[in-house]
Amino acid sequence: MLSHDQVWxxxxxxxxxxxxxxxxxxxxxxxxxxxxxxxKRHSADGRPRWPSTESLAKIMDATGASLDELLDxxxxxxxxxxxxxxxxxxxxxxxxxxxxxxxxxxxxxFPVGQGWEMIDFPHSPADGSYALKVQGNSMLPLYRxxxxxxxxxxxTVRRGDRVVVRTAGGEVMAKVLVRQSSGQIxxxxxxxxxxxxxLAAGEVEWIxxxxxxxx
Numbered sequence: 001m002l003s004h005d006q007v008w009x010x011x012x013x014x015x016x017x018x019x020x021x022x023x024x025x026x027x028x029x030x031x032x033x034x035x036x037x038x039x040k041r042h043s044a045d046g047r048p049r050w051p052s053t054e055s056l057a058k059i060m061d062a063t064g065a066s067l068d069e070l071l072d073x074x075x076x077x078x079x080x081x082x083x084x085x086x087x088x089x090x091x092x093x094x095x096x097x098x099x100x101x102x103x104x105x106x107x108x109x110f111p112v113g114q115g116w117e118m119i120d121f122p123h124s125p126a127d128g129s130y131a132l133k134v135q136g137n138s139m140l141p142l143y144r145x146x147x148x149x150x151x152x153x154x155x156t157v158r159r160g161d162r163v164v165v166r167t168a169g170g171e172v173m174a175k176v177l178v179r180q181s182s183g184q185i186x187x188x189x190x191x192x193x194x195x196x197x198x199l200a201a202g203e204v205e206w207i208x209x210x211x212x213x214x215x
Contacts, residue, residue: 004048029058092116109206150212
């Protein structure tokens with residue numbers, strides 16, 4: 001029997017076979033672009049959400065995949081999941097300089113696409129967690145060049161949290177959340193030599209909490 005993680009891994013793998021992100025696959029299938037985002041795979045209380053048979057049928061129709069191909073992908077996902085049992089968890093890593101380029105994140109800030117390096121992580125990361133490597137001295141004195149920040153999209157963000165923010169223009173920055181309202185986000189710079197930022201809510205593509213740093 002396939003697990004919840006294996007079914008979603010199969011959908012991700014099918015999307016990758018057709019050079020699509022999870023959002024792109026949802027759009028092609030005529031669904032809401034966020035339908036397959038990692039943030040939608042569990043309910044607010046943590047219960048797993050499964051894709052409907054209707055959604056699977058629409059995926060097959062949109063990609064031209066046969067039932068045999070879908071089952072083949074699901075079988076591969078089951079083998080891959082089992083092969084990871086007992087191993088040190090691995091998460092995707094990207095440099096801050098590359099994070100501003102397109103194609104590395106979905107609409108909710110979860111990692112997608114190619115170009116990520118996989119690194120071992122000693123703890124059990126939450127679904128969708130990824131690592132960003134600090135490049136340069138713009139985050140001193142808190143973070144140095146080469147430090148690795150673990151980011152958890154979908155985690156609750158509160159005032160005072162260290163966060164990664166991506167703007168609609170593609171800028172990616174690490175800041176401290178000072179205040180967030182329906183219309184504006186206020187951010188404190190980690191480096192006193194850099195100005196604080198105030199962004200209109202419409203300027204922010206996504207915001208995610210930094211949960212760990214290697215220092």
